[in-house]
Amino acid sequence: MNDLAPDAGPPDITRIVCLEDSDADADIIERAVREASSRVSLTRVRRTATFLDAFESVAAGEVSVADGVTLDLSLVDGSGFEVLRVVRHLFDRRELPVAVLSGGLSTEEMYRAYSLGANVALTKPMRFREYVQKLTGLCSLFDR
DSSP, rough: TTSSSEEEEEEEETEEEEOOOOHHHHHHHHHHHHOOOOTEEEEEEEOEEEEEEEEHHHHHTTSSSOSEEEEEEETTTTEEHHHHHHHHHHHOOTTTEEEEEEOOOOOHHHHHHHHTTOSSEEEESSSSSHHHHHHHHHHHHHHH
């Protein structure tokens, strides 16, 4: 199975791909998504290169695209801004919504994320309940 093309499953399932290199953050996001909605399938991608390689397959029509992407900007092995630029080169905001989730977004980073085509840019909350609230909203954004 391709990292960006989780099993299609039932047609009423929203498929989200999460580019997150931190195991701790990924675990919280996965738990919050499960609590936020039972209609969401979340596929985590740890490495920037894996994400970008898979996106080439999506762009070539070899696999189907997910319904939305969550993207960390502070990646150990690459730039979340560069990933966002590549995604927007291939898909517009309606075709593939992208939510930037990053710890401590500065005003400049938030502006840059929006200027590169993020649908929404959010600072990762510290409390689990806040994650659930924010991800409930994101699940609605991605539900097409």
